[in-house]
Each structure stands twice: as C-alpha cells, then as structure tokens.
Amino acid sequence: MSAALHLMNFGRREYSEVSVSAELRSAAEVRRVAYELPGAWFRGQEEFGEFDAVPFEDQPALVVGVQGPGLPTDPSAYEGRLPVECSLLDQPVGSIEDAFTAVTGPNIGEIRWASLCWPDAPEAGFGGESKHAAVTLLGAGRSSCGR
Known part of the structure; x- marks a missing residue:
C-alpha cells in the first residue's frame, strides 16, 4: 500500500480521483x-x-445495480447472483481508501487512483504524461492505508 500511495502522491493533482471495487462472495x-x-x-x-x-x-435491482440501502433483504434474492460486484467511483483522493480497505475483509478488491499527471523528466527524455497516468492496487484481506 505504501508504494502505491507514494506513486499516487507523486502524480497527484487537485483534480485526481479514486475509485474502489470489490467482489463479494456471499449475501452476508x-x-x-x-x-x-x-x-x-x-x-x-x-x-x-x-x-x-x-x-x-x-x-x-440487484442485476442492474443498486446502492447499499436499496439492496434486497431476502437472502433468496442473491441466489444465482453471486459474486456481487461493489464499487464506488470517482471519489476525492483520501476520502474512501481507509474505509474501503477496512471493510473489504477477505474479498478481492481494487483501488484505482486516476487523473494523475507524471511530471516532465527531460534528463530521461520524458515529456510528462497524463493520458495514462494512474495507479491501481489489487489485493485481498484487511489492511490499512497507513497515511
């Protein structure tokens, strides 16, 4: 996590954003x-x-997509629908990462920081880049962003 945060902070801009997603394998x-x-x-x-x-x-609703409060309460609604994908997109950097890593538990999850900008490095012949500037962290298990 610390290496991903270091890279993200290197390219971070005021308009940078973070998206998270996880694959959940049970209704519980x-x-x-x-x-x-x-x-x-x-x-x-x-x-x-x-x-x-x-x-x-x-x-x-569970098939087309629904926010948390609108999820079905009947466990049978999840039959044939697992795993369920959970996502929270285009959030301000620093607003969701800790909560997401704390809650994903043993599930497979992804944190993606986007709208970054790699700075110029003329000594390496690199003119900077923002089109593909992003950092993605994949993982499973409980952790903390450790800011």
Whole structure:
C-alpha cells in the first residue's frame, strides 16, 4: 500500500480521483459491506441472455445495480447472483481508501487512483504524461492505508 500511495502522491493533482471495487462472495458479505459503505453500488451476476427482451425497468435491482440501502433483504434474492460486484467511483483522493480497505475483509478488491499527471523528466527524455497516468492496487484481506 505504501508504494502505491507514494506513486499516487507523486502524480497527484487537485483534480485526481479514486475509485474502489470489490467482489463479494456471499449475501452476508454484501450486506456487511453495504452497511459500512452505503453510497457504494452493488451489481449481481446474471445468466447470459437471462433478461433478453425484458425491459430494463423490469429487471431486478440487484442485476442492474443498486446502492447499499436499496439492496434486497431476502437472502433468496442473491441466489444465482453471486459474486456481487461493489464499487464506488470517482471519489476525492483520501476520502474512501481507509474505509474501503477496512471493510473489504477477505474479498478481492481494487483501488484505482486516476487523473494523475507524471511530471516532465527531460534528463530521461520524458515529456510528462497524463493520458495514462494512474495507479491501481489489487489485493485481498484487511489492511490499512497507513497515511
């Protein structure tokens, strides 16, 4: 985490942002994470073609995507929908990383800092770059950002 934070801070700008996502493998984990991150969006799996010709508004909220407070409470709603993807996108840097790493537990998660800008390094023939300037950290397990 410290190496990722070091790289991110090297390229960080006032407009930089962070997005997080995790793959949750049980209904209990989905509900636990939703309680801790109520602003996150959750989307369950669907079978290929399962909703062909079904209007978007008639598809289950868990399949099209729903924020934490709108998640189904009935455990049967998660049957065939696991793993559920959880994401919180385009947040201010430093606003979500600690809470996300604390709540993801044993789940696979990703933190991605974007809208960075690598500075010029004329001695190396590098003119700086912002188009592809991002840092992504993948992991599983409890940790702390350690700022």
